[in-house]
Amino acid sequence: QGASSMSPSIVERPICVTSMPWQPGDIELQSSLKHSKSDEDAFRDDERLDDRLLPSPPREVGAGDGGTKSVAPAVFPQRWVQLGYLSTLALISDWVCFSTASIPDVFEEAYPGKTSEGLIDKFLFMNVVSCLAVTDAVARYGLQKCTKASSLLMAVGCWLRSGLGIVPVVFDLMGIREDYASLLDMEVFGVPLFGLPPYPVTLIGTLMVGMAQPFFQCTPPLLSAQWFASNERATSSAIALNFNQVGIAAAFVVGGLMADGVDGLNRYFALIAVLSTLTSIGTFCQFQNLPPVPPSASELRKSQSSHKEPPFYESIRNFFSTPGFSRPLAAFICSIAITNVV
Numbered sequence: 001q002g003a004s005s006m007s008p009s010i011v012e013r014p015i016c017v018t019s020m021p022w023q024p025g026d027i028e029l030q031s032s033l034k035h036s037k038s039d040e041d042a043f044r045d046d047e048r049l050d051d052r053l054l055p056s057p058p059r060e061v062g063a064g065d066g067g068t069k070s071v072a073p074a075v076f077p078q079r080w081v082q083l084g085y086l087s088t089l090a091l092i093s094d095w096v097c098f099s100t101a102s103i104p105d106v107f108e109e110a111y112p113g114k115t116s117e118g119l120i121d122k123f124l125f126m127n128v129v130s131c132l133a134v135t136d137a138v139a140r141y142g143l144q145k146c147t148k149a150s151s152l153l154m155a156v157g158c159w160l161r162s163g164l165g166i167v168p169v170v171f172d173l174m175g176i177r178e179d180y181a182s183l184l185d186m187e188v189f190g191v192p193l194f195g196l197p198p199y200p201v202t203l204i205g206t207l208m209v210g211m212a213q214p215f216f217q218c219t220p221p222l223l224s225a226q227w228f229a230s231n232e233r234a235t236s237s238a239i240a241l242n243f244n245q246v247g248i249a250a251a252f253v254v255g256g257l258m259a260d261g262v263d264g265l266n267r268y269f270a271l272i273a274v275l276s277t278l279t280s281i282g283t284f285c286q287f288q289n290l291p292p293v294p295p296s297a298s299e300l301r302k303s304q305s306s307h308k309e310p311p312f313y314e315s316i317r318n319f320f321s322t323p324g325f326s327r328p329l330a331a332f333i334c335s336i337a338i339t340n341v342v
């Protein structure tokens with residue numbers, strides 16, 4: 001309709017277009033309706049139909065104001081803090097897993113009749129069981145809550161493995177061990193109170209770390225998608241995943257240097273417990289869930305559409321129905337198996 005033919009009572013609804021780069025489904029177009037006040041009732045039903053059919057406008061992530069705002073993907077320095085904590089947690093978990101691999105004789109001296117290989121096997125078994133729950137747990141509770149809870153679980157497990165063995169270490173550092181020699185030699189049911197805990201306690205602590213580990217090892221791709229730009233994801237995922245190997249290296253290097261006997265094994269386990277605790281405290285203080293704005297257009301569209309990950313069993317079914325998936329999976333399994341055997 002031409003403007004010259006309209007009465008003075010004409011009202012106009014303008015087109016609402018966001019300033020962000022256009023993506024399919026990212027722009028809300030409302031019908032430009034020009035009509036007189038006397039025609040408003042006639043057009044009301046059409047307007048409601050338009051509102052139902054048109055997609056919602058982009059929202060500023062985390063704003064919570066219900067309004068339409070222009071947003072664009074952005075990255076934040078916090079992403080490196082996130083990556084640092086997840087990588088360190090993965091390092092410590094693998095360090096615990098293989099902590100006694102290089103010192104089997106010392107471990108058997110501390111726990112007669114038990115083997116280092118048996119402890120590692122139990123850790124890995126618990127790891128596999130826990131892996132089945134990671135996807136659904138993270139989808140339900142979020143990466144932040146799962147990472148914090150798992151870091152606490154790992155710290156508690158490390159202290160169960162260490163027991164009160166850190167007390168003699170602290171007294172040594174303070175130079176007062178000789179003054180409290182009688183106290184440090186105290187035994188409970190034939191077991192030194194300030195030494196390594198009984199094997200069942202060590203086993204429980206090891207299983208707790210094995211249960212926590214998948215939440216550090218299986219989530220780097222998710223962290224990369226939620227915090228890193230598209231051109232940074234491969235790098236960030238590789239950093240986190242390779243810290244697992246750094247943890248294995250630490251187990252062989254540090255374990256071989258420190259655990260030269262039962263007392264050395266005591267100090268070695270205490271060191272791991274302290275490092276795990278410090279990392280857990282930092283995780284609780286600084287690890288966040290999601291950035292204020294997604295780092296990429298794909299994550300922005302997912303946040304706008306309220307995308308939810310499918311349950312674990314559906315993902316497995318979809319993956320195995322994808323042509324070519326089984327071969328790289330088999331290669332990955334063989335590589336991990338060879339690494340663990342060696």
